[in-house]
Amino acid sequence: MAGILNMVFLVAIAINSLLLLQGSTAQTVHVVGDGLGWVIPPNGAAAYTTWAANKTFTVGDILVFNFATGRHDVAQVTKANFDSCNTNSPISLTSTSPANITLSAVGEHNYICNFTGHCSSGQKLAINVSASSSTPTIPSPVPVQAPAPQTIIPSPVPVSAPGPQPRTPSQAPAPGPAPSTIAPPAPAPSSSSMTFTVGDSLGWTVPSNGAIAYQTWARGKTFRVGDALVFNYVNGSHDVAEVTKQDYESCNTSTTLSLNSNPPTIITLSTSGEHFYICTVGGHCSAGQSLAINVTDGTTAMSPPTAAAPSTPTNGATPPPPSNSAISLGVAGLLVAFLSIFLTLLNY
Numbered sequence: 001m002a003g004i005l006n007m008v009f010l011v012a013i014a015i016n017s018l019l020l021l022q023g024s025t026a027q028t029v030h031v032v033g034d035g036l037g038w039v040i041p042p043n044g045a046a047a048y049t050t051w052a053a054n055k056t057f058t059v060g061d062i063l064v065f066n067f068a069t070g071r072h073d074v075a076q077v078t079k080a081n082f083d084s085c086n087t088n089s090p091i092s093l094t095s096t097s098p099a100n101i102t103l104s105a106v107g108e109h110n111y112i113c114n115f116t117g118h119c120s121s122g123q124k125l126a127i128n129v130s131a132s133s134s135t136p137t138i139p140s141p142v143p144v145q146a147p148a149p150q151t152i153i154p155s156p157v158p159v160s161a162p163g164p165q166p167r168t169p170s171q172a173p174a175p176g177p178a179p180s181t182i183a184p185p186a187p188a189p190s191s192s193s194m195t196f197t198v199g200d201s202l203g204w205t206v207p208s209n210g211a212i213a214y215q216t217w218a219r220g221k222t223f224r225v226g227d228a229l230v231f232n233y234v235n236g237s238h239d240v241a242e243v244t245k246q247d248y249e250s251c252n253t254s255t256t257l258s259l260n261s262n263p264p265t266i267i268t269l270s271t272s273g274e275h276f277y278i279c280t281v282g283g284h285c286s287a288g289q290s291l292a293i294n295v296t297d298g299t300t301a302m303s304p305p306t307a308a309a310p311s312t313p314t315n316g317a318t319p320p321p322p323s324n325s326a327i328s329l330g331v332a333g334l335l336v337a338f339l340s341i342f343l344t345l346l347n348y
Contacts, residue, residue, distance in 0.1 A: 027060045027061055027062065028057075028058070028061045028062075029061070029062045029064060030055060030057065030061060030062065030063050030064065031064045031066065032048070032051070032063055032064060032065050032066070032125060033047065033048060033051055033066075033201075034051065034201075035199075035200075035201070035202055035209075035213060035216075035217075036051075036201050036202045036203075037065075037066040037067060037202075037207065037208030037209065038065040038066055038067040038072055038074065038097075038099075038113070038123070038208065039067065039068075039072065039123065039205055039206070039207075039208060040113075040118055040121045040122060040123050040205070040234060040237075041121075041122045041123065041201075041203070042202075042203030042204065042205060042232040042233055042234060042263075043122070043201075043203070043232065044121070044122035045122035045124055046122070047122060047201060048122070048123075048124065048125045049126075050201075051125075052125060052126070052127050055127075056130070057103060057109075057127050057128065057129045057130070058103070058129065058130050058131065058132045059103055059104065059105065059106060059129060059130070059131055059132045060102070060103065060104075060132050061102075061103045061129075062100055062101065062102050062103070063099075063100070063101045063103065063111075063127075064098050064099070064100055065094070065097070065098060065099040065100075065101070065111075066097060066098050066208040066209060067097045067098075067099075067113075067208050068097065068206065068208060068287070069095070069096055069097045071115070071206075072097075072113050072115060072118065072123070073093060073094060073095040073099075073113060073114050073115065074093070074094045074095075074099040074101070074111055074113070075087065075090035075091075075092065075093045075094075075111065075112050075113070075114045076090060076091040076092045076093075076101070076109065076110065076111055077089075077090050077091060077110050077111070077112055078091065078110065079108060079110055079126075081110075081112075082110035082111075082112060082124060082126060085112060085119035085120045085124070087112065087114045087116075087119065090114065093114060097208070103129045105129065106129050106130055106131050107128070107129060108126065108127070108128055108129075109126070109127050109128075109129055110124075110125070110126050111124065111125045111126075112124040112125075121234070193224070193226040193227050193228065194224070194227045194228075195227070195228045195230060196221065196223070196227065196228070196229050196230065197230045197232065198214070198217070198229055198230065198231050198232070198291060199213065199214060199217055199232075200217065202217070203231075203232040203233055204231040204232055204233040204238055204240065204263075204265075204279070204289070205233060205234075205238065205289065206279075206284050206287045206288060206289050207287075207288045207289065209288070210287070210288035211288040211290055212288070213288060214288070214289075214290065214291045215292075217291075218291065218292070218293050221293075222296065223269060223275075223293050223294065223295045223296065224269070224295065224296050224297070225269055225270065225271065225272055225295060225296070225297055226268070226269065226270075227268075227269045227295075228266055228267065228268050228269070229266070229267045229269065229277075230264050230265070230266050231260075231263065231264060231265040231266075231267070231277075232263060232264050233263045233264075233265075233279075234263070235261075235262065235263050237281070238263075238279045238281055238284065238289070239259060239260060239261040239265075239279055239280055239281065240259070240260045240261075240265045240267070240277055240279065241253065241256040241257075241258065241259045241260075241277065241278055241279070241280045242256065242257040242258045242259075242267070242275065242276065242277055243255070243256050243257060243276050243277070243278055244257065244276065245274060245276055247276075247278075248276035248278060248290060248292060251278060251285035251286045251290070253278065253280035253285065256280065259280065269295045271295065272295045272296055272297045273294070273295060274292065274293075274294055274295075275292070275293050275294075275295055276290075276291070276292050277290065277291045277292075278290045278291075
């Protein structure tokens, strides 16, 4: 019995050590702005305030800022400089995307873009960082003697044989109603139109991850005649041009089907088929500010446009570091192994 107790004690120590290891390695990677990235938000500073509102940041977590290198940067500043958008004396400055910042201290952290006018236009983020919660230790287990196995023999229950059942003459089933030869009417198409905000919170801008941003946004959506597209963007910085498929693929901005430069631009889809939109400001289309959709007549669904997306330059954006799922699964497997050893020893 002494040997078993020693083994149980060692198993408890090993399990506790593994749990502490798991707690110390757990960290969360936060991609700032999610799909919006680190840009001048179309709706001002509220975009990043809303993004951070329901998140918990702890020491050891990582912030990932995705942006176009050469067009933005990430500066950590004091609260006073954050409030006044003072870019003269940053605590730290990162100008290469993606910027991965590990939160190493508790308290308030403030970040802005150091490019002229970007902070005052809303490209700023303030968060509160708390201490990482410690993992509670497991108390030493108290050995419990396993009860002796008992064999339960159920008492036999007499079953009476069923008596003969009276026979009743079978009756022919009553004839059912004759099948209807009139086909049901086809469902009428929905007359309600929908409004789509292009890019959702991203808005209509140069996306940090290239043309894939608007391809991902349009995927899975069904656009019908009568629906409306809403393009939100900064007045004077972007516009919305509808172009042909050929001009879309080559980012040719010299000839357009229509051009709007006053946000928000609302375009009602009046015809079915493929529709292509780009920004005509220099270099924006080739950087990914382009959208292709298919519009149906309201009765049939269509596949996404087959046009090739305009080629986009690589901004150096990389996916965030992998999560700790592999570590968690490994620890769980070791815990199961230790518990199996423990239960086996108790049966001796």
